[in-house]
Amino acid sequence: MPHFLCGRIYYTLSRRKNQMFYRGICKNYCVNCGIVKNNRLIALKRLTLRNIMSYAICARKFAVELNMKENDAYNNKERTFVPVGRFAPTPSGELHAGNVLCALIAYLSVKSRGGKFLLRIEDLDAVRCPKVSAQKILDILGAFGLDGDEPPLRQSERGGVYRAKEEILRSKNLVYPCFCTRAQLHASEAPRLGDGGVVYSGVCRSLTEEQAAEKAKMRKPCLRVAVPDSDITFHDGIAGVFTQNLSRECGDFIIRRSDGVYAYQLAVSVDDGESGVTEVVRGADLLSSTPRQIWLMNLLGYNTPKYYHIPLVCDPFGRKLSKSEGDGIAHRLAVSSPERLLGSLAYAAHIIPADVPASLLELTGAFSWEKIPKTRILLPQSLM
Numbered sequence: 001m002p003h004f005l006c007g008r009i010y011y012t013l014s015r016r017k018n019q020m021f022y023r024g025i026c027k028n029y030c031v032n033c034g035i036v037k038n039n040r041l042i043a044l045k046r047l048t049l050r051n052i053m054s055y056a057i058c059a060r061k062f063a064v065e066l067n068m069k070e071n072d073a074y075n076n077k078e079r080t081f082v083p084v085g086r087f088a089p090t091p092s093g094e095l096h097a098g099n100v101l102c103a104l105i106a107y108l109s110v111k112s113r114g115g116k117f118l119l120r121i122e123d124l125d126a127v128r129c130p131k132v133s134a135q136k137i138l139d140i141l142g143a144f145g146l147d148g149d150e151p152p153l154r155q156s157e158r159g160g161v162y163r164a165k166e167e168i169l170r171s172k173n174l175v176y177p178c179f180c181t182r183a184q185l186h187a188s189e190a191p192r193l194g195d196g197g198v199v200y201s202g203v204c205r206s207l208t209e210e211q212a213a214e215k216a217k218m219r220k221p222c223l224r225v226a227v228p229d230s231d232i233t234f235h236d237g238i239a240g241v242f243t244q245n246l247s248r249e250c251g252d253f254i255i256r257r258s259d260g261v262y263a264y265q266l267a268v269s270v271d272d273g274e275s276g277v278t279e280v281v282r283g284a285d286l287l288s289s290t291p292r293q294i295w296l297m298n299l300l301g302y303n304t305p306k307y308y309h310i311p312l313v314c315d316p317f318g319r320k321l322s323k324s325e326g327d328g329i330a331h332r333l334a335v336s337s338p339e340r341l342l343g344s345l346a347y348a349a350h351i352i353p354a355d356v357p358a359s360l361l362e363l364t365g366a367f368s369w370e371k372i373p374k375t376r377i378l379l380p381q382s383l384m
């Protein structure tokens with residue numbers, strides 16, 4: 001934490017007025033992290049990739065001591081700040097208890113601070129994501145009261161937006177066509193990624209225009225974005241500090257598939273940015289995607305949201321939920337009240353101390369991030 005000690009002027013807090021005052025030497029906050037008006041630290045500076053680590057720690061201290069939520073500090077708007085959260089299911093299968101819990105936590109986090117909750121259908125792959133599944137998911141969320149404050153975005157309808165952002169990346173000379181086949185990628189010695197992919201070696205990055213044109217006659221390329229050899233560090237609200245080197249640990253990644261469908265990383269980054277999302281709550285399986293998204297969002301001029309990757313949701317014995325156990329939430333809704341199920345989910349996430357029915361309003365009052373388990377969430381027997 002050297003950043004705390006790098007400035008000459010430090011600030012201290014007035015709990016009464018929720019403001020920080022210049023006091024000469026105080027070990028808490030250095031001037032480099034703050035925006036100062038009339039000798040008062042009114043907010044912390046915007047996140048940049050360079051100061052993200054020190055900023056995260058500083059913003060956290062600031063938030064804790066002022067009894068503010070971290071996002072207020074992150075977004076420089078102490079008074080007018082409205083947190084915006086979202087839940088973004090992929091309608092390729094049924095919603096399971098873990099998904100609903102994630103939606104619930106995302107909802108409670110923003111609603112407990114008067115914020116806005118958005119829904120987004122991540123149906124980029126039209127074949128895997130039939131329209132009817134999306135509607136089913138929206139119906140289930142609606143039954144729990146987890147509706148969005150605006151009509152849901154559907155990624156399948158947003159090709160034009162993604163194309164415009166692809167152009168921005170092209171204008172920065174970061175986009176190139178890749179002709180490698182899946183077999184070629186997997187035959188290489190490249191290290192494997194957590195999500196089953198491989199770290200791309202960048203072999204197509206050095207193709208000349210003529211070579212690319214020649215190859216394009218044989219095969220439609222996907223588009224990759226060239227990543228820098230730099231570490232991206234962020235502070236996750238659950239997992240803590242997370243660092244990833246983009247070139248070593250993920251490689252140039254795909255932003256558009258060879259069939260013309262925009263890839264997940266680009267679509268998510270653009271949608272979160274365009275929707276003004278200030279916090280992303282999702283499963284821990286997406287933790288390792290986050291540095292790519294932070295980097296893309298930064299390139300495209302969006303603010304970096306705060307991230308919370310909630311831990312794995314398990315059965316009462318700590319075993320990972322299998323697909324077959326997961327499809328029960330619609331059936332359970334048919335035999336239980338939404339409040340009964342919400343209570344059980346909230347109990348699993350330690351939001352309430354007993355497995356009893358609870359309304360969304362009650363849960364909103366009971367919610368705090370400190371309660372959410374850090375390593376795993378065990379569903380109670382009543383949800384199995």
Ligand SMILES: [Zn+2]
Nearest residue numbers: 178179180204
């Ligand atoms: Zn390639």
